[in-house]
Amino acid sequence: MCQLSLLTFRKLDLMLTKPFKMLVLLTLLVTVFITLFSFQPTKEEYYYNANYIKKAAEEFNKEVILLQKIGRGFQAGTVEKDSLRNAVLTTRLAYKKIEFYLDFQFHEYVNSHINGAPLLHIERTGTSPNVLPPEGLQVLDELAFAENPEEEKTQISSIATKLRNTYGILYSSLANQEINKKELIPVLRLQLVRIFSMGITGFDTPGSLNAIPEAKSALEGMLQFSQENKKLFAKKDFEFIQQKLKNAIIYVEENKNFNEFDRLTFFREYIDPLYKSFGGVKYELPEFLTYTSAWNSESESIFSEDFLNPYFYTELQKEEDSELLKQLGESLFYDPMLSNSGTMSCASCHQPELAFTDGNAKSMSSIQGQTVLRNSPTLLNAVYSDRYFYDLRAYTLEQQAEHVIFNTNEFNTAYSSILDKLNQEKKYQNKFETVFGKPTIQRENLSRALASYVLSLNSFNSDFDKYIRKETNTLNDEAKQGFNLFMGKAACATCHFAPTFSGLVPPYFSDTESEILGVLDKPNKIELDKDKGRIANKIESEEAWIFEKSFKTTTIRNSALTAPYFHNGAYATLEEVVEFYNLGGGEGQGVEVKNQTLSPDPLDLTEKEKQLIISFLKSTTDISSAIK
Structure with missing residues (x-):
């Protein structure tokens, strides 16, 4: 802000006539006023209390309150099951209109209390797992549309009450929630992913299979939000997105039958073009997505090779990777020297012509006449997982390799033994020196090389x-x-x-x-x-x-x-x-x-x-x- 010293004002007072002093003073006041408010447009432009989100959240809240009332009536025998089912459907449709925002802003909370899968899960606190029952809209959908929902009327009423309480806590926090609306553009793209991969498949509606009307509701929410925020888009982008959303809504309206719905056409003509178009809009990637999602916001198709970031799942960082590192990992992958017996390599159980499996019911063990515990899974796209092996015992690709190295039925060795062998081989000394700048081979670099090769085994060009x-x-x-x-x-x-x-x-x-x-x-x-x-x-x-x-x-x-x-x-x-x-x-x-x-x-x-x-x-x- 501009500031004038007391001395400056005194000099002006001596030099200027009274009318002119008034003009100067008025000019200064206008300047200060403009300067003060010049800081506000940033907030006006980027942050606001979204009218659409506020209205959609309020509508969902009304439906949740009504659902609780109907749930209690169903428990008491004063409400018929058809009324209960209609209330569940209506509440879910209201949720779908604001899902893109709620699930982004409060993902863990929403997944636990509002719309998580109807499966038992564990509370991962301490060392002893605590089994928790599911709650939320998916559970209500499954229970209300069971053959005899009356058998679960107490549970239905209880879950409806929990939903009102948990959403009530969330809803009360929304009034003062400031939103960076530019962050919501990538969130809208993820809503398209959600509609296609979880919505129209019936994942969200395990009982009613009301997936197609819910897709329409979600698309309507996106349409209304984008209309409200027209200034976020270039005119050409806005007109295309609006028309494509409207056409997508018409398509699902005209094709309501769950079993007959043409999901392939829906994706090619509406979902993916919208995904690409929203990607062309200037936006800011939310911090939430930067650290907790493998999604690549720069991808142009949901089925593109670069839709996911493989480095999200490994200890290897993108800037550490290279073609030379991958080639080194490939050499190690096919080299039986890594095993204790010198007869087994990674490729023994992961053969490229069989999509990196081995054709056996259970893979052969390093012990003659025996097998390992399980079947050999493909390594193609194997990197895209936060857990590895059939029993999910490994958390990274690097840790997966360790299990193979130490397993007595597989490589039956240790890193120290492998490193001793490699350090005695001139060809590997040269390769490691070319990649890492030093001939001495270390455990971390061995892991990096193997991870580099495995993560390169992608399969998205069928x-x-x-x-x-x-x-x-x-x-x-x-x-x-x-x-x-x-x-x-x-x-x-x-x-x-x-x-x-x-x-x-x-x-x-x-x-x-x-x-x-x-x-x-x-x-x-x-x-x-x-x-x-x-x-x-x-x-x-x-x-x-x-x-x-x-x-x-x-x-x-x-x-x-x-x-x-x-x-x-x-x-x-x-x-x-x-x-x-x-x-x-x-x-x-x-x-x-x-x-x-x-x-x-x-x-x-x-x-x-x-x-x-x-x-x-x-x-x-x-x-x-x-x-x-």
């Missing part, structure tokens, strides 16, 4: 990927129909989330799910496989009964090359796998499974539909990064 990105218009009709079944009626995508088609959870892609499927010892033998799974991963905080026989949800990409299937390798063909899911897993086939997370209800797929799904699975084959 026939399906090229088609869904509109790089080609060629994809057989069977694969198209199979994709729509996979994303809809067959419910595959409620666990195998797009675009990785694994258990990596959208839209932030920072958590990996495990599931209890009730995998059988053999397909035609009605007996559970004996592997205890995640509960036995030796992580003390996960020694909870809800993880017994729980296994990582691996990718279905390249599955045409990765037989046999599941952690025990007991299923020889894709036909057997699809039929297993069609029958409702182990529980659906009459086996007692504790806490099966897969629905035991049969999918009622026809033989033709099963083959269509397999056609889609085959269309995801891409081992171009492995075979060069």
Whole structure:
């Protein structure tokens, strides 16, 4: 701010006439006024209490209050189940209109109390896990639309009351919440990811399958918000986004049938073009996304190779990586010198022509005549996970390598032994010196090299990927129909989330799910496989009964090359796998499974539909990064 000294005013007083002094004084006051308020436009331009968000939050609050009232009436027997169901649907539609903001601003809270998956989970405090029941809208959707919701009327009323209380706390904090509206542009892009990968798949609506109307509500929220914030967009961008959103809303309005909805067309014509267009708008990336999400905000397609940042999942940093480091890692990957016996390399169990699997039910052990505990999973896109191995016992790629090195059934060695061998080899001394500037080989650099190679094994250029990105218009009709079944009626995508088609959870892609499927010892033998799974991963905080026989949800990409299937390798063909899911897993086939997370209800797929799904699975084959 400008300041004038007392001496300056005295000099002006002596020099100027009275009228002129008045003019000068007026000029000074105007200058000070302008200077003071010149600092305000930044706040006006970038920060505000959004009218749309305020109104949408208030509407959701009204519906939550009404839902609690109806829930209590249902418990008392004064409200019919149809009224309860309508209240749940209406409340969820109101939530969808503000979901993009609430889930961004309060993600952990929303996931725990407002709209988390209807699954038991653990509280990760201390060393002893505390099993907590689920709560929120998804649970209410599942309970209200059960065949006999009256059997759970007390629980329904209790959860509706919890929802009112938990959202009430959140809602009361919104009035004074200042929002950087430029930060909400990337959040809107993530809402498109959420609509496609979790919304229209039925993940969010496990009971009602009201996914298509909810997608419409979410799109309407995005439309209204962008209309309110027109100044954020260049005129051309704004007009395109508005029209595309309106057309997308019309599309879902005209195609309401969940099983028949053409998700492939919806993505190619509406979701991905909008994703790209919002990406062209100038925005500020929220700190939340910078540190807790692997999403690459500069990607142009949800199915692009660079949609996710692989370095989010490794100790290796992008600036440390290079082509030379990858080549060094590749040499080490194929070298049996790393094992104690000198006969086993990483490639022994991960063969590139088999999408980095080995074709065995369970991989061969370093001990003659024995096998390791489980089937060998693909390494293609393996980096895209926050946990590794079927039982999730490793937290990074580097830690995964350590398990293999020390395992007596695999490399059966130690870093010190490997380093001694490598330091005696001139070729490796030269390679490490070229990459790291010194011939002495260290443990950290060995880990960096292996991680560099494995994270380079990406697989996003299949026939399906090229088609869904509109790089080609060629994809057989069977694969198209199979994709729509996979994303809809067959419910595959409620666990195998797009675009990785694994258990990596959208839209932030920072958590990996495990599931209890009730995998059988053999397909035609009605007996559970004996592997205890995640509960036995030796992580003390996960020694909870809800993880017994729980296994990582691996990718279905390249599955045409990765037989046999599941952690025990007991299923020889894709036909057997699809039929297993069609029958409702182990529980659906009459086996007692504790806490099966897969629905035991049969999918009622026809033989033709099963083959269509397999056609889609085959269309995801891409081992171009492995075979060069």
